[in-house]
Amino acid sequence: MKKIMLLSATAALLLSSCVSQKKYAELEAQHRETRDQLNTATVKLNSCLDEKDRLGQQINTLNNQNAALLNNVGDLATLSKKEAENLERSLESIKEKDMKIQRMQDAITKKDSVTLALVTSLKGVLGNMADEDIEINVEKGVVYVSISDKLLFESGRWNLTNRAKEVLGKVATVVKNRPNIEFMVEGHTDDQAIKTAVIEDNWDLSVKRATSVVRTLQNDFGVPPERMTAAGRSYYIPVASNANAEGRAKNRRTRIVILPKIDQFYDLIEQGMESAK
Template sequence: MKKIMLLSATAALLLSSCVSQKKYSELETLQKETKDQLNTATVKLNSCLDEKERFNEQIKVLNNQNAALLNNVGNLATLSTKEAANLEKSLESIKEKDMKIQRMQDAITKKDSVTLALVTSLKGALGNLNDEDIQINVEKGVVYVSISDKLLFDSGRYNVSARAKQVLGKVATVVKNKPEIEFMVEGHTDDQAIKTAVLEDNWDLSVKRATSVVRVLQNEFGVPPERMTAAGRSYYIPLATNATAEGRAQNRRTRIVILPKLDQFYNLIESGMKEAK
């Protein structure tokens, strides 16, 4: 701008000094070129200013995006922390459940070992008897000793025979050596109706046969009565059909059920849980 003013002043001075036409034309041309250069510079400057404004807007947008991204990262970090805490809790819960399952499995294994030892002892004591007269089996962890009616009683009677007392004596020897077990004596009959001066029906017969066995075990072989239960099942749990003599013979039986002591079983679990802590 100063340059233009200087040139204008110079031109005016020259004109006033009556410069030559040639010199004036040269100065005029120089003034025009300078003006064009100024216009070009002004356009470039304005363009640069516009571009700077765009850059500033872009920087502002990027700053906002960065702030949002940092905020999201913070949220993700918080989420990850919560997820990690939940995962840790889940793992602890699984670990605790696994420990309980292991304690239960150990208790079941120990109980099964006791059951196996009992079966072995009973079979050792009664092994010389006919399998049709006495059977020992295990169902769902419970030991059953089934003694046929013909071995224990006369037909329609509930007094224990002398031969049956020998068998009951062997059973008593085994159970007395295992004070941790309890058992129930069940009387079973066939479906043939019975009624006497003493017996009302098969319920009466089955119960009296069970109580007769319990009395022999208590009075003659010293089995503690608090460890025994007498029960009559009548003819409602048959092993075979009552339509044949063979089937009815199978159904007439006395069964000794070795009862699992659930309190001892749970004590084994609780003991295992305490040891694991």
């Protein structure tokens, strides 16, 4: 009986031992599987972390590039704005210059109209004179009235003849009616030397003749003296050759140079500017 009980106890112990070993083996297998899964997850996690870092760096790079691009776009927008402003200022400047040019052209047109009216008036009052005795022409907007010596003076003299006063009276009628002009009287001689008790040389004679004309216009015909200038040119500005009598006769002349007042001209420009406002 004791043997049977001993055998039963031994069998139970062995059976219990066998169950524990099996369970342990199962647990150990599960542990290994879990550990492998953990290792695998750790590897994947590390890979994900590395990928995250790489993507983060790419994002930072892209953000920096975008910021730089935005700055460049801002600079371009600013540059375009400045260019637009510069263009607008340039257009305004061109427009202003065009307006000034137009006003000056208008003023020149008005001055030319005044000049034309003056020439017409002079030709009207002097039209009955011979062409070789009186010439009226316009050069660069200036009116020139050239009067032959034989109409004004005797040879070598500076005293005006009665015929001269008739001619000068007609000229005075025209210039007195136009207070916006000034004029210069020029005396011209030929190159034949002259010297007398009262005349030093050709310079002296040309000046005396010019002052004689100016004085007559002032005293006899009431032309304001402040509008006149007397000048002697001697024989240094000939219009013909002094080699023959015909040429010398042309060079002996008195020339009236009619000058529009500069301030009157600028007044026309200013008037144009005022009317354009």
